[in-house]
Amino acid sequence: MAKTLLLLGGRSDIGKACAHRFAAAGFDIILAARGSDDLDIAVGDLEIRHGVKAYKAEFEAAAYETHAEFYESLPAKPDVVLYSIGSLGNQKVSEENWTEAEKVISSNYTGAVSILSVVANDMANRNEGTIIGISSVAGERGRMSNYIYGSAKAGLTTFLAGLRHRLASTNVRVITVKPGFVATKMTADMDLPKILTASPEHVAEAVFSAYRRKKSTVYSLGIWRQIMFAVRLVPEKLFVRTKL
Numbered sequence: 610m611a612k613t614l615l616l617l618g619g620r621s622d623i624g625k626a627c628a629h630r631f632a633a634a635g636f637d638i639i640l641a642a643r644g645s646d647d648l649d650i651a652v653g654d655l656e657i658r659h660g661v662k663a664y665k666a667e668f669e670a671a672a673y674e675t676h677a678e679f680y681e682s683l684p685a686k687p688d689v690v691l692y693s694i695g696s697l698g699n700q701k702v703s704e705e706n707w708t709e710a711e712k713v714i715s716s717n718y719t720g721a722v723s724i725l726s727v728v729a730n731d732m733a734n735r736n737e738g739t740i741i742g743i744s745s746v747a748g749e750r751g752r753m754s755n756y757i758y759g760s761a762k763a764g765l766t767t768f769l770a771g772l773r774h775r776l777a778s779t780n781v782r783v784i785t786v787k788p789g790f791v792a793t794k795m796t797a798d799m800d801l802p803k804i805l806t807a808s809p810e811h812v813a814e815a816v817f818s819a820y821r822r823k824k825s826t827v828y829s830l831g832i833w834r835q836i837m838f839a840v841r842l843v844p845e846k847l848f849v850r851t852k853l
């Protein structure tokens with residue numbers, strides 16, 4: 610029987626590239642997104658291109674009270690769950706406006722904790738499955754330019770690490786993905802340095818390879834591992850003088 614990937618963030622550019630990579634390997638796909646009515650074309654595209662079954666489902670990360678029922682009503686219990694939801698928000702607006710900050714926190718962190726706890730409990734009972742979370746290098750050090758987003762990603766990274774620890778003695782695996790810059794609609798209005806910017810397809814290949822090779826953490830591009838190592842080393846007294 611074919612395995613199933615549940616993509617939380619069915620319209621995410623990185624998520625869609627991952628869905629195609631897993632579908633190319635024979636996975637059936639469930640695309641879950643808010644306002645999922647317009648996903649029929651994406652579902653059809655997956656089925657025609659890869660000869661797999663694909664479905665759509667309605668999912669809002671901030672509607673925590675719906676998450677258990679959402680998971681129960683899926684057409685199949687997923688073998689792999691990929692959380693690829695998030696919003697950058699506007700740091701300056703978030704500093705003054707809790708509604709903006711809360712959107713960033715719920716999409717990147719609390720929504721993930723809520724749904725992935727439901728998923729983890731089910732996978733622990735079945736003693737199988739893989740949970741993959743798209744976090745970010747932004748979670749590795751708080752910076753004035755994006756610390757609401759960065760702190761939510763730090764929370765997600767720590768949550769995934771804890772889940773991995775909890776499930777280490779089972780057959781359930783947890784993978785943390787830490788992309789640097791990726792050329793998607795999230796970053797479309799940013800002027801990104803080409804050499805440090807991955808395509809969604811590149812991230813998808815890294816995610817699929819991490820899944821196959823049972824890795825726990827993956828950076829994309831790899832150079833970001835060195836960059837963030839250096840960024841973490843800068844003493845706080847010097848760091849606060851930068852404009853990063």
Ligand SMILES: NC(=O)c1ccc[n+]([C@@H]2O[C@H](COP(=O)([O-])OP(=O)(O)OC[C@H]3O[C@@H](n4cnc5c(N)ncnc54)[C@H](OP(=O)(O)O)[C@@H]3O)[C@@H](O)[C@H]2O)c1
Nearest residue numbers: 620621622623669670694695716743745788790791793795
């Ligand atoms: N692009 C980068 O440079 C980069 C770098 C590091 C990490 N990441 C992370 O990678 C993941 C995917 O991002 P992306 O680059 O593929 O950007 P994207 O195409 O903008 O995808 C983000 C998705 O999150 C969904 N979303 C936001 N809030 C939601 C909510 N409350 N409920 C349900 N869905 C919600 C959006 O849905 P709608 O379509 O309905 O708006 C959108 O499809 C995110 O977690 C992001 O933080 C991205």
